[in-house]
Amino acid sequence: MNTVVTSKEDILKASRTLIQKEGWSAVNIRSVASACGVSVGSIYNYFDSKAALMGAVVESVWCEIFHRPENGAVFQDTLACITWLYGRMEYGCKQYPGFFSLHSLGFLGEDKSDGRQKMQQTWQHILEGLCSVLRRDANVRPDAFTREFTAEKFADLLFSLMLSALMRQDYDPGAVLEIVRRTLY
Structure with a gap:
């Protein structure tokens, strides 16, 4: 897995794309990390929990x-x-x-x-x-x-x-x- 640092906006953009293609249930830490080409830990650098990620994704949408x-x-x-x-x-x-x-x-x-x-x-x-x-x-x-x-x-x-x-x-x-x-x- 590539552990390249990504940005919060890249994470949110990948999450929105997942929602568009696969629906809301497709958004989780692992799937977003995979979509961004980063490690799960990289997502946790920006969001301390799935709930925090989901809240930010909702706001982003x-x-x-x-x-x-x-x-x-x-x-x-x-x-x-x-x-x-x-x-x-x-x-x-x-x-x-x-x-x-x-x-x-x-x-x-x-x-x-x-x-x-x-x-x-x-x-x-x-x-x-x-x-x-x-x-x-x-x-x-x-x-x-x-x-x-x-x-x-x-x-x-x-x-x-x-x-x-x-x-x-x-x-x-x-x-x-x-x-x-x-x-x-």
């Missing part, structure tokens, strides 16, 4: 799927943002078949708290991003939000619809876009 686009204008318009999010969900499903549903269900156990935390951090980041877009969108009517119906509550609704679409593998944002148009514009 989420970051790849929902990386910031070069065109930041998508975060100035609610309709464009939702369209982008649904497109990224579709991309994620194609690149990592079953990742959303398996990841969500697989990280609910107590021994997977790091993975669950990474998932929840990503979800929180997306939810906060939706709130920010709703507040910045110049097309939103000034009276669209009230004390009872806040941007946060609407973002939470949009996010719930997004999670439901993920589980159904429905990447057509049409109905959600119509809800936004009728509610805010």
